[in-house]
Amino acid sequence: xxxxxxxxxxxxxxxxxxxxxxxxxxxxxxxxxxxxxxxxxxxxxxxxxxxxxxxxxxxxxxxxxxxxxxxxxxxxxxxxxxxxxxxxxxxxxxxxxxxxxxxxxxxxxx
Numbered sequence: 715x716x717x718x719x720x721x722x723x724x725x726x727x728x729x730x731x732x733x734x735x736x737x738x739x740x741x742x743x744x745x746x747x748x749x750x751x752x753x754x755x756x757x758x759x760x761x762x763x764x765x766x767x768x769x770x771x772x773x774x775x776x777x778x779x780x781x782x783x784x785x786x787x788x789x790x791x792x793x794x795x796x797x798x799x800x801x802x803x804x805x806x807x808x809x810x811x812x813x814x815x816x817x818x819x820x821x822x823x824x
Contacts, residue, residue: 737799750788757781789823 739747758781764774797816804812 735800736803739795743795747788747791750784750791754781754784754788757784786823793819793823 757777761774761777761781764777793816796819801812801816804810
């Protein structure tokens, strides 16, 4: 499994592989998103420790479900932001294909 750091480094090596938002996120919003993400990383570390401690499977599954819910919620926050900024900008600029893109994104979040 690839660590977050390795995944980010691999992404940085391929600038053509990713796009950037036209409207930057506000500092407070960015801080909140990173705090949520860091909590999930902490939860995943907790699951790893539970495995090392040979903890009860049911307890581990409960923690996995909590991380899944947190990640799902995080995804919906990002989707909402995308629809309120990127998608609106695209539609106002006449790029109607962003509607198809957001439909595909919603399907991927399920």
